[in-house]
Amino acid sequence: MFEITPYPTFSWSLSRHKTLTSCARKYGYEYYFSHNGWLSYNVEPYHQLVYRLKKLQPMPILFGQIVHRFIEQAINDYLQTGKPPTLEELIHWARGQLNAAFIDSTRHLESWRQKPNKYYMMQEIYYTGKLPTDLVQDYKERIKLVFEHFLRSETFQQITSQRGSLRIGEPEQFRSMKINDIQVFVVMDFHYFNELTDKWVIVDWKTGGESDDDRQQLALYAYYVQQKYRVPLEQIEVYNEYLLTGKRKKYSFTDFDMENILHTFQYSVLEMKKYQADIFSNEPVDLEDFEQTQEKWHCRGCNFRELCAQK
Incomplete structure (x- = not known):
């Protein structure tokens, strides 16, 4: 049974480690202050906002997730049926998901605000209202390339x-x-x-x-x-x-x-524990104690830059 807790359970991953090394403030937002933000009641609006921003998907991340999803599906389907997908099928499926993400991001903003884990929101559209034309063209070309190379890959050939x-x-x-x-x-x-x-x-x-x-x-x-x-x-x-x-x-x-x-x-865990006010409950220190990065290039693609701009 799912239990609502005031603070998240402490865990470790390489992506968590990389987030901390890039910006402690982003680490705080991502792993602490977004906690319970998916709830629709008995939670502060601030945590809901942080959770929504956490769910933003920059185009490179969204593209990678979609490609990985259909590669996994293609392998599973082949193992069950013995029939490999065609290049056209893979491209069609991936384009369908990208189009769905674009439609969600441009037409269902309020639905995303209410249920950010049920709808897509592309980071570029959230912050600028549009996708750059050159970015769209770049990823149109990438779709064909990545699936061509997947089907020809030594790994898939071995499978x-x-x-x-x-x-x-x-x-x-x-x-x-x-x-x-x-x-x-x-x-x-x-x-x-x-x-x-x-x-x-x-x-x-x-x-x-x-x-x-x-x-x-x-x-x-x-x-x-x-x-x-x-x-x-x-x-x-x-x-x-x-x-x-x-x-x-x-x-x-x-x-x-x-x-x-x-x-x-081991080193990473020690660094992470500096941001725990209570090591048993995993209660975090105050937000201000999560230092902002001095390398401002990190901020340009950060989901949480809206929050830092308010400070």
């Missing part, structure tokens, strides 16, 4: 050629583990065991460019698989599939990499 030999990992929503009694969320795109090679394979689909953070993210995934299935690192293969370029990159990890990710976790 279609070795379907009977693959044991697919559990659905995304169940991926978490405990480290030092702290719930750690691990949002992997896709992983499976290949009976022919006796390897666990982790695949992360990327709809943007390469990032310095990619290796750290995949190291955490490797640690999760190592712990969950009790297998040595030598039995784990890790790949990024960069769908804009069609490039596939393989990563190899050592025990030293696993020590590094645990060190990051």
